[in-house]
Each structure stands twice: as structure tokens, then as C-alpha cells.
Amino acid sequence: MSDSDTTRQPAKKGRPGYDQQAVLDVAVAAFIEHGYDATSMGVLASRLGLSKAAIYHHFPAKDQLLGAALSEALDSLEGVLAEPGAISGNAAARLAHVIRGAVRVLVNKLPYVTLLLRVRGNTEVERDALRRRREFDHNVTALVEAARAEGSLRDDIDPRVVTRLLFGMINSIAEWYRPGGPESADQLADDVLAMALDGLSTAPGT
Secondary structure, three states, X not given: OOHHHHHOOOXXXXXXXXXXXXXXXXXXXXXXXHOOOOOOHHHHHHHHOOOHHHHHXXXXXXXXXXXXXXXXXXXXXXXXXXXXXXXXXXXXXXXXXXXXXXXXXXXXXXXXXXXXXXOOOOXXXXXXXXXXHHHHHHXXXXXXXXXXXXXXXXXXXXXXXXXXXXXXHHHHHHHXXXXXXXXXXXXXXXXXXXXXXXXXXXXXXX
């Protein structure tokens, strides 16, 4: 054995080449391809080239895999609301920051957000994810209401409708966007803001 062999970090026993995040990435891809219900731990073990016991070391149950995957998307979206740009400044600027951040999260965590968008509330894990999504939407609606109250946005459209339309547009990106394409997350965010907020603005000339 050479000196380089003795210094090489050994793979974790029972799960060669895969840490928890890598297992989760493969599981998300399988859930999207086959559906959560149709994806067994045996299917995941085959994809990973691991025993089911090795997967259970990371995630003791399939619903924990789903919960971790959905939280990956939701934690990132909720994190946008905690960023300084979403907290300080006028409401219109904060709304624009949140929209930009949501697009960035969708692009950077595309498989996880895609999985989140397919949740229908069939399990307790899914119902909790939907609750968190509704809370996120509620916070965005509050920003729309605040921007309308300060006179930045037109007041003839229900803020709840505005929120649904905004995120209908953002969420549709998951259906066609491919990483490595001609537009970056920032460019996509600019496009969404131009299409959405410019049409809602009360600024002269718009």
C-alpha cells in the first residue's frame, strides 16, 4: 500500500460514495420520475447501489426522505423572507426582493421545488409542507397589501389574486427551465419582475 493510500479518507461503512445529501438527491429524482407512492426503498437502493439498510442509516423511513426533501425547498423559500432586503425598505422593494429570491430558489433547487409543487396533501408530511407553503403565500400577500397601501401598486386587483398569479408565473418556470440554459436566475427574476410588477405599478408612464 502506498503512502497516498494510507492518507486517503475511507468511505463510510455501508454507504460507499454517498452522504446524506447525495442519498436525498437521488431520492428526489426518483420521486419526480416515478411518484412518491410508487418509489420503494428497494428502487432507491437499486439506484444508489446500496443495501436498504445503508439507506435506513441515513433516513429510517421513506416519509423522512420526503420530509427532508420538502424542507430543503421550504427552508430556502422561508429564508428569503428573513433576508434584509425582505425586511427593510418600502413594501414594493421588499416584494420585489422576495419575488427575486423565490426565482433564485427555484433555479438553484429545481428538483426540490419541482417535488414541492407536486405535493397534494396525501400524507401528514405533505400536509405539513402545504401548511408551510400557505404561510409563505400569506406573507407575500401581506407585502402586496402593504405595497398597495403605500401607493406603489394599483389597488383594483385583490392581493390574494396577485399572489396566486405571481407564483403561478414563477412556479411555471419549473416546467421548462433547464440548468445551463441561456438565462441565469437573475435574468429570469428580471423577466418576472418586468412582466408582473411593471403591470401592477402606479408609477407614471406605466
